Amino acid sequence: MNDARRLGAVSVVRGAPNTPAVTATAFVAVAGAISTPLVAIAGYVFNERRGRDDRAATRALADGAHHHERELAEATRQHERDLRVGERLYEDRKATYRLLLRWALNAFQKVGRTEPDITFAGMPPPPEDWPDAEYDAMWVEVSAFGSAEVLDALNTFHRKLRGFGAHVFTLRALREQRPNPLQLSESQANVRDARADVEVAFDALRTLIRDELEEL
16 A cells, blocks of 8 residues: 555656646747847947947047138138238338339439430439438348349349449540540440440349239
8 A cells, every 4th residue: 555655656756757848939939038138238239339439420520620610710810911911011012112213213314314425405414312321221121121133133233333433434534634536435435335234224123123013
């Protein structure tokens, strides 16, 4: 009797492994229950990362736009500064060159009326030289605002003036010595040639000044 009960108990205990297996439907349900939050988490992470990337790209675009605006503003300010500098340079050079041309014209007219080939009644005498103070003030302005080309042309004009003055001095010295006609004729020819050189140098200086002012 006791043996029979023991056998029954054994059979009950051994019956436990015969519990029904998990069905496919149940497995899919469990897998779905597990994967749904995982997909949601992955979607959140993806969206968050994409959002950070989008925000970073937006900030980069904004920074680039601000940088471009700053560069454009600085370029505009520099252009305005350049215009103001150009305007001041033009006005300073125009005033300087006008002063220079007044002096050069006075010197040129003096050359033209000194030992002329032809004289006539009422012919005006050569103009007086500029006072030293006015000439020095003109030279300061030209040195400060004149171009290198104008300074070179001015130096050439000066050399031609000095050459003319030297030939006039020689001619007048010969007259006092009562030279022979050939010497006197040669000296007069030298004066004429020197006067022509002064005229060429004056025209070159005047043309250069006009061209420079037109280009500013």
